[in-house]
Amino acid sequence: MKLLDIIIDEMQSLFRGKCSIFLLLLGIPIAYSLVFGCAYSNGVIKYVPTVIYDQDQTVASRSLTQAYIDSERFNVIRQVTTQEEMEQALQDNNALVAITIPLKFSQSIKLGESSAVLVTTNSTNVMFANAVISANNEIGQTFSAAISQKLLESSNQLPAAALKAAVPVRMGVRIINNPTTSYTNFMLAGLGANGLQIGILLVAGTVLVKEYSNLARWHNTSSAAIIIGKLLPHWWSATAIFLFFIGVITIVFGVPFRSNIASVFFLGSAFTFIVTNISFFFSVIAKDEVSALQAPLLYIMPGLLFSGLSWPSIAMNQFAQIFSALLPLTYLADTLRELLLSGYSPILLKNILIMYSVGSIFCLASIFIFSRRRNPKTARQRGQ
Amino acid sequence: MNLWRICKLELHQIFIKDRRRAIFLFGASLAYLLLFGLLYSTHVLKEVPLVIYDEDQTQFSRSLIQAFDDCEKFKIIGYVASEEEMENDLRQKNAYAAIHIPNNFNKNAKLLASSPVLLIADGSNILITNTVTTAAQEIIATFAKGTGVKLSEAAGQLPALARHKIDPVHFRLRVLNNPTQSYLYFFAIGLALAAFQQGVFLSAGASLLAYPNPSHLKRTNILIAEAGKLLPYWTLGTLAFLLTLFASVSLFSIPCKAAMTSFLLLSAAFIYAAIGISALIASLCNNELYFTRVSIAYTVPAFVLSGYTWPQQSMDTFSQFLSYTFPLSYFSSTIRELMLAGYSPSLYLNSFILLLMGTTFLGIAAFIFKRRLKLRFARNHHRTSTSNYPNNVMTQK
Numbered sequence: 001m002k003l004l005d006i007i008i009d010e011m012q013s014l015f016r017g018k019c020s021i022f023l024l025l026l027g028i029p030i031a032y033s034l035v036f037g038c039a040y041s042n043g044v045i046k047y048v049p050t051v052i053y054d055q056d057q058t059v060a061s062r063s064l065t066q067a068y069i070d071s072e073r074f075n076v077i078r079q080v081t082t083q084e085e086m087e088q089a090l091q092d093n094n095a096l097v098a099i100t101i102p103l104k105f106s107q108s109i110k111l112g113e114s115s116a117v118l119v120t121t122n123s124t125n126v127m128f129a130n131a132v133i134s135a136n137n138e139i140g141q142t143f144s145a146a147i148s149q150k151l152l153e154s155s156n157q158l159p160a161a162a163l164k165a166a167v168p169v170r171m172g173v174r175i176i177n178n179p180t181t182s183y184t185n186f187m188l189a190g191l192g193a194n195g196l197q198i199g200i201l202l203v204a205g206t207v208l209v210k211e212y213s214n215l216a217r218w219h220n221t222s223s224a225a226i227i228i229g230k231l232l233p234h235w236w237s238a239t240a241i242f243l244f245f246i247g248v249i250t251i252v253f254g255v256p257f258r259s260n261i262a263s264v265f266f267l268g269s270a271f272t273f274i275v276t277n278i279s280f281f282f283s284v285i286a287k288d289e290v291s292a293l294q295a296p297l298l299y300i301m302p303g304l305l306f307s308g309l310s311w312p313s314i315a316m317n318q319f320a321q322i323f324s325a326l327l328p329l330t331y332l333a334d335t336l337r338e339l340l341l342s343g344y345s346p347i348l349l350k351n352i353l354i355m356y357s358v359g360s361i362f363c364l365a366s367i368f369i370f371s372r373r374r375n376p377k378t379a380r381q382r383g384q
Numbered sequence: 385m386n387l388w389r390i391c392k393l394e395l396h397q398i399f400i401k402d403r404r405r406a407i408f409l410f411g412a413s414l415a416y417l418l419l420f421g422l423l424y425s426t427h428v429l430k431e432v433p434l435v436i437y438d439e440d441q442t443q444f445s446r447s448l449i450q451a452f453d454d455c456e457k458f459k460i461i462g463y464v465a466s467e468e469e470m471e472n473d474l475r476q477k478n479a480y481a482a483i484h485i486p487n488n489f490n491k492n493a494k495l496l497a498s499s500p501v502l503l504i505a506d507g508s509n510i511l512i513t514n515t516v517t518t519a520a521q522e523i524i525a526t527f528a529k530g531t532g533v534k535l536s537e538a539a540g541q542l543p544a545l546a547r548h549k550i551d552p553v554h555f556r557l558r559v560l561n562n563p564t565q566s567y568l569y570f571f572a573i574g575l576a577l578a579a580f581q582q583g584v585f586l587s588a589g590a591s592l593l594a595y596p597n598p599s600h601l602k603r604t605n606i607l608i609a610e611a612g613k614l615l616p617y618w619t620l621g622t623l624a625f626l627l628t629l630f631a632s633v634s635l636f637s638i639p640c641k642a643a644m645t646s647f648l649l650l651s652a653a654f655i656y657a658a659i660g661i662s663a664l665i666a667s668l669c670n671n672e673l674y675f676t677r678v679s680i681a682y683t684v685p686a687f688v689l690s691g692y693t694w695p696q697q698s699m700d701t702f703s704q705f706l707s708y709t710f711p712l713s714y715f716s717s718t719i720r721e722l723m724l725a726g727y728s729p730s731l732y733l734n735s736f737i738l739l740l741m742g743t744t745f746l747g748i749a750a751f752i753f754k755r756r757l758k759l760r761f762a763r764n765h766h767r768t769s770t771s772n773y774p775n776n777v778m779t780q781k
Contacts, residue, residue: 028681035685039694039703046698090560092729093721109552112545116554123562124724125717126570127693130514133557137521140555147552148532155541155549165539166550168493168531169448170500171524173517176474178507183694186510194684202677293676294404294586301582301683302419305575311423311567312509314433314480320423334509338477341508346476 001221006229010207014233025199025237029245032195036188037253043182045131047075051095053086054079060106064117064143068099073135086120096122097132109147177341184253189340190309190333192245196238197275197329201300204234204279206289208370215374223371231276231363238272239265250340258343267339267348270355271332277362278328284370303329309337331355385604390612394591398616402594405587409620412583413628417576421636424568429515431459435479437470438463444490448501448527452483457519474506481505481516493531561724569638569724571693574716576628578687581712583624584658585665585679588617592666592753593675606754610746614659621655622648632723641726650718650731653738657711660745667752686710692717714738 001009014022050068054061068074077095080086089095100118108115119136123129148166153159178185207230211218218226246264250257257264278296286292305311306320307329313321324330331351338345345351385393398405434452438445452458461479464470473479484502492499501524505516529551536546562569591613604612629647632638662679669675688694689706690713696704707713714734721728728734 024677032684035703035706036688039689039699039707041700042698045695049697091727112548114548114554115552116556118556118558120558120560122725123559123565124570124721125693125695126562126565126567127695129559129562129565130518133559134514134518134521136555136557137518137525140553141521141525144551144553144555148550151549151552152536165535166532167528168499168535169524169528171520172500172502173520174502174504175507175513175517176504178510178513181507181510181513183510186508191684191688198680198684202680206673290672290676291404293673293680294408297582297680298415298419301579301680302416302575304684305420306423310509310511312429312480312512314431315426315429316423317425320425323419323423337508342475344475 001218001225001229003225003229006221006225007232010230010233014203014237021203022237025203025234026241026244028199028202029192029195029241030248033188033192033245033248034252036191037184037249040182040184040188041253043180043184045127045183046072048073048097048128048132049077049095050074050097050099051086051089052076052079052099052101053081053083054101055103056101056105058106060109060147061101064101065099067139067143071135071139073131090120090122093122096128109151177338185255185341186337187309188249188253188255189246189336190304190307190329192249193242193271193332193336194304194329196242196245196272197300197303199241200234200238200272200275201279201282201296202293204276205283205286205292205296207234208280208283208366209286209289209292212373218374223374224367227280227363227367227370231280235269235273235276238276239269242268242272246340256341258341259339260343263339263345263348264336266352267332267336270352270359271328274328274331274355274359274362277359277366280366281362281369284366284373299327303327304333306330307333309333328355328358385609385612387608387612387615390604390609391615394613394616397591397594398587398620402590405590406620408583408587409617410583410624410627412586413576413580413624414631416579417572417628417631418635420572420575421568421632424566424572425636427564427566427568429511429567430456432457432481432512432516433461433479434458435470435473435482436460436463436485437465437467437482438485439487440485440489442490444493444531445485448485448523449483451523451527452520455519455523457515470504474504477506480509480512481520483520494535561721568636570720572636573632573638573720573723574687574690574692576632577716577719578683578690578712580621580625580628581654581658581686582679582683584617584621584655585662585682586676588614588659588662589666589669589675589679590672591617592663592749593669593672606750606757610663610750610753614663614746617659618652618655621659622651625651625655638723640723642722642728646722646728646731647719649735650715650722650738653735653742654711654715656742657714657738657745658742660742660749661711663749664745664752667749667756686712687716689713690716692720711738711741714741 014020052065052068054065069076074097080089086098086100090098098120102116105115121129121132145167149159149162152162152165157165175181208227211226243265249255282296283292286295306324306327308324313324316324331354335345335348335351339348436449438449453460462473464473470482470484474482482504484504486500489499503517503520505513507513532550533546536550537543541549559565629640633640665678666675669678689703690710691707696707699707714737718728718730718734722731
């Protein structure tokens with residue numbers, strides 16, 4: 001068979017049948033993008049259930065309570081009247097935050113004694129605790145500055161001067177690339193790419209191993225032609241699906257697209273090239289189709305969390321950095337997010353080159369192993 | 385065949401004939417625990433690269449820089465002399481945050497003109513953004529209070545009074561269950577449990593899709609056949625779970641505060657449900673290849689939608705509904721609560737739901753398998769009778 005015939009044949013087998021294998025390749029990244037896009041549609045964590053134990057019941061304590069009610073981060077579900085009730089609410093997970101305003105809170109402020117508000121939060125899920133601590137810092141500082149201003153005013157300072165004296169240094173925060181710290185912008189592209197990676201593995205992983213039982217068909221065809229002929233349709237289809245899923249997350253879920261299309265295309269094509277070749281490699285070394293899918297699980301599945309997408313590489317130890325460097329998603333996930341959110345990635349070219357080079361090495365290794373396993377002499381030696 | 389014989393046959397399959405099943409059952413969760421335990425071994429994010437653009441260059445601005453330098457959350461990687469340089473460092477990812485101290489910072493603070501410091505943080509990775517903004521807020525607040533107190537003292541206030549007027553209300557934070565907000569405690573066990581589910585799926589699915597010979601089961605009740613095949617996975621699965629728990633405590637010192645009976649109850653219920661859903665998928669798939677494809681594609685959504693990281697309360701209605709159909713949603717977060725807090729208010733409810741799920745899934749799977757077995761027997765019978773027919777004809781002739 002000629003290379004072109006193999007390509008056409010493989011294209012047909014991708015689309016053949018009512019439930020074509022192409023749908024599996026297309027379905028997983030698109031389904032992941034849609035499902036996770038819906039799950040993260042709130043963008044940030046809001047309305048954390050909160051109980052308030054206000055022992056003071058004064059104007060000052062009520063204005064602090066009001067500050068928590070006004071914040072969208074907190075959802076004050078009820079005000080409790082005893083310590084036991086508060087602890088019970090935390091223990092039953094009805095509330096994840098409890099604010100305790102002590103007795104004589106207002107009096108202590110006026111008398112110049114230190115007055116402490118206790119914020120208790122359940123940190124079993126760190127996502128909640130992060131949101132709570134950050135929002136609480138803001139509320140606390142604003143409330144404290146307002147009280148401080150009033151105290152300074154009472155010692156004959158003018159209101160504006162009193163405020164400046166209370167807060168002599170301010171901090172302005174500018175968050176670039178993802179100003180709302182939206183979880184959709186943060187995770188969706190990476191999760192979709194992970195879905196594409198799984199889709200490629202499930203489809204391409206079985207392609208070559210099944211040919212071992214069908215070798216008569218390839219009698220006059222070289223191993224290189226078989227593998228390249230099967231690689232190209234899978235690679236092209238996966239790249240088209242990559243661009244389609246980027247379209248879905250930007251149009252349906254509003255993930256920014258600040259880069260030029262060429263950069264995203266080359267990055268995506270390099271990624272699909274390496275993942276298809278890795279799947280082919282596992283396919284040529286496997287003993288049957290099921291093992292071809294199961295063998296790379298430990299290699300492919302942890303990819304998302306080792307890619308630096310959520311846990312950054314600056315926080316990884318040496319082992320994690322080395323393992324991360326071996327995974328294809330590491331060269332895509334963070335770079336793709338940078339392209340989408342900031343329009344630029346300093347390591348774009350480097351990552352594209354790495355993925356194409358390593359993909360080519362896997363391709364050569366697959367050709368070598370496939371030609372050895374289909375050779376009757378070596379197959380006999382291996383007891384096949 | 386009776387229940388005990390089927391169990392024995394299955395154990396032989398797991399440990400002798402198809403060792404892959406034992407590897408999935410015992411190896412998946414342990415391998416993930418090891419991998420992610422090592423990934424999150426630093427527990428929290430520290431030493432985020434920071435650049436400083438200090439236009440003021442006074443003792444006052446240097447004392448603020450010192451506060452950032454002293455904080456373990458930041459690592460000052462350089463000082464820049466222009467805004468362009470600062471932005472370039474952020475763009476090139478040399479730094480993930482920048483502090484810009486403006487000109488006349490010291491003068492404005494002392495003249496009570498309120499002086500702004502600008503923190504620029506890269507928002508692409510919100511883990512970094514959260515760490516940076518929270519730590520910078522604390523540093524600036526402490527620095528502002530210190531400055532305010534000094535200014536009040538300079539204006540003739542007594543030190544104690546000045547301190548009180550500038551800092552009248554303290555907010556004390558008490559973080560329960562995971563006080564250091566360690567990512568290792570938060571994440572690693574959940575990931576190991578997601579892999580554990582995958583291990584149970586692949587091994588139990590392989591068993592259900594590999595009937596040795598339908599005639600072996602011809603006189604066996606389908607429920608006994610299903611129970612005999614799945615009972616070893618349930619027992620061994622519980623053992624694998626306990627091993628994972630033991631490894632997480634002994635290797636990574638993850639707290640394990642609840643009583644063992646709570647873990648046993650929940651894990652037994654979960655494995656029952658996981659085996660049930662595995663049986664249901666297996667009953668719908670023609671062969672192990674389709675089954676493997678479905679179970680691999682199922683793993684990621686089951687984990688992400690389980691509420692383990694992104695809470696169910698923050699999901700939309702559709703995702704919440706999907707989340708409630710996955711057994712992992714009733715297991716992983718509850719196990720984390722049991723480990724870190726020592727109790728979970730939803731332990732009994734979740735165990736009950738899992739048992740109910742398992743029974744429903746197994747019931748439906750048994751029904752489908754029974755129909756499929758009947759079809760296979762009928763097909764075998766048909767094949768035998770048609771293959772005998774010509775012989776009979778030949779003999780008669």
